[in-house]
Amino acid sequence: MPKITKKPKLTEEQIQEELDAAFDKANKKDQISSPRGTQDILPHDHKYWEYITESARLILRGWYFQEIQTPIFEEKKLYERGVGQETDIVQKEMFELKSRSRGTHYVLRPEATAGIARAYLEHGMRSWPRPVKLFTVGPFFRYERPQAGRFRQHHQLSLEVLGSAAPVTDVEVMYVLHLLFKRLGLEDYVVQVNSLGLPAERKEYIKLLKDHYRRNIRKLSREDKERLKRNPLRVLDSKDEKAIRVANTAPRLIDHLSETSKKHFEYVTNMLGELEVPFEVNPRLVRGLDYYTHTVFEFVSRTAGEQGVSFTSGGRYDGLVRQLGGRDTAAVGAGIGIERVVDRIKKEGIDLTLTDQPLLYVAQLGDRAKVVALKLMRKLNEAGIPFAEGVDRDGMQPQLKAADRLGVGWAAIIGQKEVLDGTIILRNMESGMQEVVDQANLVEELQKRLHLE
């Protein structure tokens, strides 16, 4: 607070100033910012989003994936059943919404698969031509402290194929993703694959795994010992250096699968090879949830300094639909982390900053000219010519300055005289040459010049 009393004889103006300052300060004190772990996607970045989602739509529609939208909140029960009530995810990492009458009841969706599986059941999609291939784009939420690549609100493009148990479907999903990333211009990545087999096989394997770790128990950190009890598979991808060494000598899940599961996995890896998808088997790639079966995969970066950073992950989840109360339904899915792909695109040096460049600046002088200018802008827009404009300004100089800063090639100038003549001045911003053309011919004249350029 300003100390008004200290200074004698303030003029009213001064008092007003002091009050304004105090007001500003109070306002600043509780300045509103975006909620923790969320971010505004500014136009500059949004170009990358459009690039990704539009390319994806093009490819996915071509492969007859159909776009679907499910609500961004669902009944909490859906995830309790789908993900597992006792998991950390459900226990402490979801955004809960209080319903007025019944207390907490809804949650913001933490992932896409459960919602889509729910919709699959609710709308009887099992009677659609099989397999049912769907995709969705949108925000997902997790309640945790933000860190690199992990936000409270993030965005995914998620695809799911329901109703096919064939291993070739696993391959198809990875292949389409690979084609998409290639189309985006990404090169520096590899697909890591592994098989989790069937739950029963996994259970047997986990016994072996526990034995192995118990034999090496001294080498494990306290956290990993704890993990060994609660979530033994996850010890395999512990980041602790000693744990990694123990993991390297651990029995491999793929060596302890049934014959049919092994065949499934071999089929997948063979076919990935035939299709020239860059992949490697990572026996330490695991999932924390029970509904996964057979194939799991992640697209990870190979760029120096970011090796192993995953930007897309997926797998087969033959167990989920059943868990949600439906019949056994084989399914494969994957989620593309859009923020992470944007990051990859930038890191691989793909520059999109020049799209949306306006070709023309519309400058005007006077109210009559503003009307003419607005009508001309409508025509330009209909002709698909992107423009920038300064209808809100009055001087010529500021408008041309703006045109220059925007880097447009041409300016269209309309003043009093042109309004009376029905003409318009076309100025080439580089050479400074000007020509007078009829307003009626503006679009044609521009198209001529823009194409000649």
Add this chain to the structure above:
RNA sequence: GCGGCUAUAGCUUAAUGGUAAAGCAUCGGGUUGUGGUCCCGACGAUAAGGGUUCGAUUCCCUUUAGUCGCCCCA
């Protein structure tokens, strides 16, 4: 939920226990309807709260936020 680091204008940075500086960006002007260079001007900040001190943006504490990591990872 836990821990490390950080916090000065829209952005990038400077400085000081004693009036907070600059570049970029934005807006305006440099005689009446014409940009780029140049010149002038305007706007604009010590995250919040408390403590130590004659005096704190600077030192200390708390909170908040950011960031990186742990747990977890859908």
